[in-house]
Amino acid sequence: MGQVFTKAAVAAMLAMAALGTHAQTSGVKPVRVGFICPFTGGSQDFGNSARMGAELAVKEINEVGGFLGRPVELVERDDKSAPDEGRKIAEDLVLKEKVDFTVGFCNTGVALKSLDVFQDHKHLLMVPVSTGSAVTAKYPAASSYIFRMSARDTLQAAYLVDDVVKRGFTRVAVFADKTGYGEGGFKDVENFLAAKNLKPVYTARFDLGVKSLTAQMLEAKAAGAEAVIGYTVGPEAAVMASSRVEAKFNVPLYGPWPFSLRTVSEKSSGAIEGAIMVQTIIQDLSNERRSSFIARLKRQSGKEPIGSLMAAAQSYDAVHLMLRALFQTKGDTSGDALKQALETLQRPYSGVVTTHDKPFSATDHDAFTRNMIWLGVWRKGEVHFLYPEDAKRAGFIRRKEQAASGA
Numbered sequence: 125m126g127q128v129f130t131k132a133a134v135a136a137m138l139a140m141a142a143l144g145t146h147a148q149t150s151g152v153k154p155v156r157v158g159f160i161c162p163f164t165g166g167s168q169d170f171g172n173s174a175r176m177g178a179e180l181a182v183k184e185i186n187e188v189g190g191f192l193g194r195p196v197e198l199v200e201r202d203d204k205s206a207p208d209e210g211r212k213i214a215e216d217l218v219l220k221e222k223v224d225f226t227v228g229f230c231n232t233g234v235a236l237k238s239l240d241v242f243q244d245h246k247h248l249l250m251v252p253v254s255t256g257s258a259v260t261a262k263y264p265a266a267s268s269y270i271f272r273m274s275a276r277d278t279l280q281a282a283y284l285v286d287d288v289v290k291r292g293f294t295r296v297a298v299f300a301d302k303t304g305y306g307e308g309g310f311k312d313v314e315n316f317l318a319a320k321n322l323k324p325v326y327t328a329r330f331d332l333g334v335k336s337l338t339a340q341m342l343e344a345k346a347a348g349a350e351a352v353i354g355y356t357v358g359p360e361a362a363v364m365a366s367s368r369v370e371a372k373f374n375v376p377l378y379g380p381w382p383f384s385l386r387t388v389s390e391k392s393s394g395a396i397e398g399a400i401m402v403q404t405i406i407q408d409l410s411n412e413r414r415s416s417f418i419a420r421l422k423r424q425s426g427k428e429p430i431g432s433l434m435a436a437a438q439s440y441d442a443v444h445l446m447l448r449a450l451f452q453t454k455g456d457t458s459g460d461a462l463k464q465a466l467e468t469l470q471r472p473y474s475g476v477v478t479t480h481d482k483p484f485s486a487t488d489h490d491a492f493t494r495n496m497i498w499l500g501v502w503r504k505g506e507v508h509f510l511y512p513e514d515a516k517r518a519g520f521i522r523r524k525e526q527a528a529s530g531a
Contacts, residue, residue: 154197155190155450155457157182157443158217160210160228160238161253163202166332166359169385169431171230174253175200177436178227180424181443191450196443199223205230207237214238218247224457225250227442230435231357232256233304242269246459248466252442253435255280255381256308265489269459271466273442273483274434275492277305280380280402281312281355287400287499288351288378289320297326297349299337299364301356309355309380325349330360337363341371353378361399362391369395376400384500384507386431396502403500404492405437405477406509408518417476433507434477441475445483448473481523493525 159178162171182196190196199221203210210229217223218241225248229235235254239262242249251259251272260272288296296317300310310329317323326347328340341364344352352375354364361383368377376398382388383401408414414437421436430436449465450457466489472481483491498518499510509515 152190152194154195156197156199156221156223157446158221158223158226158228159198159200160203160213160217160226161230161439162205162234163200165205167205167230167357169358169387170253170382170435171202171205172428173430173432173435174230174439176421176425176428176430177438177440178252178443180421180436181440183424184420185443185447191447192455196447203229203231203234205234207231207234210234211237211241214241218242218245225446225459225462227252227439227446229254229259231303231305232259232308235259236262236304239263239270248446248457248459248462250442250446252439256305257312258304258308260489265485265487268489269463271484271489271491273438273445273477273491275381275402275404275497276490277309277312277355277380279492279494279497281309282316283402283494283497283499284353284378284380284400285313285316285320288353288376289322291351291376293350293376294322295325295348295350296322297328297344297347297352298324299328299330299340299344299352299354299356301334301360302329302331303357305357306355313353313355330356332357332360334360334363336370337367338370341367341373345371345373345375349375351376351378354383355380357382358385358388359391361385362388362396365392365396365399381434384432384434384502386429389502389505394505397504399502400510401500401507403498403507404434404496406498406500406507406515406518407433408509408515411518413474414476437475437477441473441477441480444475445469445473445480478522483524491524495525496522 161174162168182198186195201213227250229251230253232254249270255274255277257276257278298313300306326344379401381402389396449462452465453461466484467486498514500507501510
């Protein structure tokens with residue numbers, strides 16, 4: 125099991141990396157970090173959780189002296205889950221605010237609208253939440269300034285399909301929203317089903333804001349579907365779960381990580397019970413590092429609920445990992461320097477999600493591979509490990525698989 129990740133551990137890491145340098149932070153130019161996520165709107169659950177995680181990381185870093193005495197400052201912006209707003213904010217942070225690097229994006233469609241702002245200006249973007257496969261595929265890694273600390277959808281879709289097949293289901297219904305996120309997930313699921321010589325017996329596409337999918341669930345039921353795989357964000361996942369119950373369609377419901385959002389359970393009035401989703405981190409009281417992080421996160425958030433543990437933890441790790449890269453560049457925040465540092469990280473980073481040992485390379489800007497994710501399940505209002513053996517394995521270091529395929 126990894127070491128407990130406390131403030132003391134953070135302090136020790138920073139002191140070692142700084143070779144003992146610890147200056148006063150007052151009057152020193154801060155390291156300015158752009159942060160973009162939705163704080164309002166339908167995706168605010170994971171946007172605000174991501175912000176909590178990033179703010180906690182910055183707080184801890186500054187409490188032990190910042191970066192070589194320079195305080196770290198988050199320049200936060202609300203993209204409202206709107207692609208045009210996200211693009212406007214990206215331009216503001218890169219061109220006007222001239223932040224040193226940016227951590228951001230929860231929604232794939234918002235990220236895709238803005239990627240060229242970072243790429244064209246050689247500005248390092250670390251994506252902590254968005255999972256759309258296209259986010260890191262738009263530009264070849266060798267020339268890209270886009271990195272990601274979340275599990276891309278090709279990994280998630282393959283994981284879901286594999287479990288469906290393992291359990292003997294061959295007649296699958298696929299539901300997906302019409303956003304870029306839903307479209308990418310829909311295609312991934314179809315492709316991985318095809319690789320198993322399967323084809324969906326029923327498909328449904330829908331707009332964000334849909335109020336009911338009961339009619340579609342009844343059609344899937346009539347088509348003889350044995351399981352449902354849904355690809356959408358939180359509010360619509362709640363609609364899917366409620367509609368499945370209303371249709372008395374008692375088959376397994378699978379989905380990607382947004383199915384774990386706190387509001388999915390609340391808005392579905394518990395209808396999400398038993399739903400299965402991909403996770404990178406699941407609360408586990410036996411894991412001291414994660415338990416300590418969750419306790420600190422709750423103190424940081426106060427009365428504000430944590431909508432997504434994954435979004436918070438991945439954003440926390442993203443900020444700390446970027447600090448590690450900054451030490452490696454000796455303070456050079458140019459895109460080229462940070463890119464090279466991330467691709468050749470010299471020491472493992474013991475995060476709260478997992479221990480990242482060489483998470484990136486010149487040919488791969490995704491930190492997660494297949495062996496680093498789990499299946500969670502909603503049980504009595506909380507997300508638990510679907511398989512007990514995964515709970516045991518979660519305590520061990522999960523190193524990235526080398527030369528791993530998208531599946």
